[in-house]
Amino acid sequence: MESTIFETNRPAARIVEESLADTKHAVFWTEDIQASAARYPIVDGDLRADDVVVGGGYAGLWTAIKLKTEHPERRVVLLEAKRVGWAASGRNGGFCEASITHGEPNAESRWPDEVGTLKRLGYENLDAIERFVTEHGLDVEFERTGQLSVANEPYQADWVTEEEGDADTVVLTAEEVRQRLHSPTFLGGTFHPRENANVHPAKLAAELARHAASIGVELYENSRVTGLEGDAGAPIHLQTPRGTITAERAALCTNIFPSLLKRYAFHTVPVYDYVLMTEPLTDEQLASIGWEGREGVADMANQFHYFRLTGDNRILWGGYDAVYHVGGRIKAEYEDRMESHRKLASHFFTTFPQLAGVKFSHRWAGVIDTSTRFCAFFGQAFGGRVQYVAGFTGLGVGATHFAADVIVDRLEGRSTERTELQMVREMPLPFPPEPAASIGINLTRWSLDRADHNHGKRNVLLKTLDALGLGFDS
Structure with missing residues (x-):
């Protein structure tokens, strides 16, 4: 097996250890808005609503806004188990991408007849988010910077040379990539000018909540829904510890947390993703790497890195x-994994050796709701009066807006271009129960790592998963 650039060009151990010596185990984004973030009341007593949304992340917030905007006369209630934006929506990388399918290759392998439509809808979706942010003056540090994909290995550079440039894809040589962002590891790349916007994740959640409240959505925090009851012809009842909410319709947007609809219990698994944030770069440090376009960046490996600049010129x-983790458990202690953060720090200084001496101010982790098709899926119950979405697999910042449009269309009983997509109508295969889930997931991770160490060549397991429509390449 071949070594990767991150193994052959490791920085000195001292550089890595010093960079992490004073790092705070906390989410930079949520800490950044802690003093200004609004708080919302706890449900205290029974409530009657027209529409109830469960989940105070992006999917739930967009859905509540769209429901209330379409029907200002209706009572719309949003219920959040902890605080608005505290989970994936407040701790992600802040990449708001156009793709609603976790990349075009994923769409090509699953819905080849709809690739063009899905791509167009993805761009329209990101354009709609940008318009909304601008029209309503949301302070979310929105920057439509585009996406830079970089090759770190010769076989990845070969992939780049096979790309065909067009209005949406600019093919770059190693020198052209380094003119944008200087690293000795970059061997080529592609730039997608319309594909990505950078945002401040926690500000986006907080500002969506503020706007929702301003138009009359009733938001409740620390109000975990413990049960859901109803049938096709009767009101829906949602239990919380301090009261029951009765509604005509419900949208369930709980991400990786257990579905209130038991039929979807095995359709997602929790995967932990790890992040570092540097201190703000000095002008000299920033000049040493360039990055004047402030693009969002990711490399082309199966086990890939993503990185971007913040508003105050930190690098995420x-x-x-x-x-x-075995059993699909979600625990706070899983977020503190120094093995992963040391690995990330080492890879950072391999990529940017000129930044030796930079310190990481924050380290954290979050749970990704992975589905077997690696993008969102849609479910429903009680004659369509309960709608459900999950499975964003780490690309939900933009895709949640599209999902909210689908949910509202379906709650309204509308047949639209969105609702008729195969992607929307089809359900992915569920994951198997334990111990098969752990065995399969970890064997797949091992195989992806092997491919990264073998010129990208996929083994029998990965090829079989590809043939079954369960393959994954990022």
Whole structure:
């Protein structure tokens, strides 16, 4: 097996250890808005609503806004188990991408007849988010910077040379990539000018909540829904510890957390993703790497890194490790994994040796709701009066907006271009129960790592998964 650039060009151990010596185990984004973030009341007593949304992340917030905007006369209630935006929506990398299918290759392998439509809808979706942010003056540090994909290995550079450039894809040589962002590891790449916007994740959640409240959505925090009851012809009842909410319709947007609809219990698994944030770069440090276009960046490996600049010129550096724990458990202690953060720090200084001496101010982790098709799926119950979405697999910042449009269309009983997509109508295969889930997931992770160490060549397991429509290449 071949070594990767991150193994052959490791920085000195001292550089890595010093960079992490004073790092705070906390989410930079949520800490950044802690003093200004609004708080919302706890459900205290029974409520009657027209529409109830469960989940105070992006999917739930967009859905509540769209429901209330379409029907201002209706009572729309949003219920959040902890605080608005505290989970994936407040701790992700802040890449708001156009793709609603976790990349075009994923769409090509699953819905080849709809690739063009899905791509167009993805761009329209990102354009709609940008318009909304601008029209309503949301302070979310929105920057439509585009996406830079970089090759770190010769076989990845070969992939680049096979790409065909067009209005949406600019093919770059090693020198052209380094003119944008200087690293000795970059051997080529592609730039997608319309594909990505950078945002401040926690500000986006907080500002969506503020806007929702301003138009009359009733938001409740620390109000975990413990049960859901109903049938096709009767009101829906949602239990919380301090009251029951009765509604005509419900949208369930709980991400990786257990579905209130038991039929979807095995359709997602939790995978932990790890992130580092540097201190703000000095002008000299920033000049040493260029990055004047402030593009969002990811490399082309199966186990890939993603990185971007913040508003105050910190570098967010995340990815690579994606850790599944036996039994699919979600625990706060899983977020503190120094093995992953040391690995990330080492890879950072391999990529940017000129930044030796930079410190990481924050380290954290979050749970990704992975589905077997690696993008969102849609479910329903009680004659369509309960709608459900999950499975964003780490690309939900933009795709949640599209999902909210689908949910509202379906709650309204509308047949639209969105609702008729195979992607929307088809359900992915569920994951198997334990111990098969752990065996399969970890064997797949091992195989992806092997491919990264073998010129990208996929073994029999990965080829079989590809043939079954369960393959994954990022």
